[in-house]
Amino acid sequence: MTEFNRVAKVSDIPDPGKRVYELDERLIVLFHVAGQFYALDDVCTHDDGPLGEGELQGYAIACPRHGAKFDIRDGRVLSMPATQPTGSYEVRVEGDDVLVKLANGSVAEAIGDAEQSSAEQIGTAETGVKTMAVTEDGVREALKQVIDPELFVNIVDLGLIYTVTLAENDGKSDVLIEMTMTSPACPAGPQLLQNSKDVLGRIEGVGQVEVKLVMTPPWTPDRMTEDARDQLGIF
Numbered sequence: 001m002t003e004f005n006r007v008a009k010v011s012d013i014p015d016p017g018k019r020v021y022e023l024d025e026r027l028i029v030l031f032h033v034a035g036q037f038y039a040l041d042d043v044c045t046h047d048d049g050p051l052g053e054g055e056l057q058g059y060a061i062a063c064p065r066h067g068a069k070f071d072i073r074d075g076r077v078l079s080m081p082a083t084q085p086t087g088s089y090e091v092r093v094e095g096d097d098v099l100v101k102l103a104n105g106s107v108a109e110a111i112g113d114a115e116q117s118s119a120e121q122i123g124t125a126e127t128g129v130k131t132m133a134v135t136e137d138g139v140r141e142a143l144k145q146v147i148d149p150e151l152f153v154n155i156v157d158l159g160l161i162y163t164v165t166l167a168e169n170d171g172k173s174d175v176l177i178e179m180t181m182t183s184p185a186c187p188a189g190p191q192l193l194q195n196s197k198d199v200l201g202r203i204e205g206v207g208q209v210e211v212k213l214v215m216t217p218p219w220t221p222d223r224m225t226e227d228a229r230d231q232l233g234i235f
């Protein structure tokens with residue numbers, strides 16, 4: 001059974017601040033921000049950059065190698081070039097001690113295992129990712145991790161997700177999404193479809209995932225959210 005392990009004293013890490021610890025042969029970055037502690041794998045999922053050496057910006061940590069950013073609260077990707085979350089762990093404070101609970105394998109390990117085997121294994125791998133209720137909002141939120149590699153905006157804010165359909169199946173939720181591309185010849189299409197499938201497969205409680213590409217109605221710029229417009233400098 002995994003248990004909470006004493007890692008540091010509260011006073012060891014300034015607020016805001018971070019420090020790298022070795023725990024069970026794993027390097028963990030412990031963050032202290034606004035009175036709370038958070039723990040991530042010291043590994044950028046883009047190309048193994050040491051996150052503990054990156055710059056802490058509020059609740060974001062920037063990889064020192066190519067600048068990908070992760071949310072320190074749950075390990076999700078905030079900006080490219082990383083596209084997959086890094087491992088995130090439960091942290092508890094007892095008196096002056098900070099304790100971390102290692103899950104049975106981090107998210108990064110689960111992704112690595114899954115890439116070596118089949119796509120189905122991604123959906124069932126035990127990971128350190130936090131449980132998300134399977135709702136349409138949860139699915140759309142998760143899909144914000146998928147970034148268009150040419151526009152650097154996530155596919156939800158770009159307005160590429162047309163429909164999200166959930167169906168109960170043997171205690172799990174099957175997910176069907178219909179998505180489009182900004183143009184029929186979009187070269188990033190196959191990558192966006194696969195990344196969407198991977199992200200949805202990692203949500204706890206999700207069963208089968210189907211991602212359907214539809215070209216009608218055609219995408220138009222007015223489908224973008226205000227956030228996407230801001231990022232692209234369109235007013």
Ligand code: FES
Binds near residue numbers: 049065066081
């Ligand atoms: S290794 Fe972190 S952004 Fe490339």
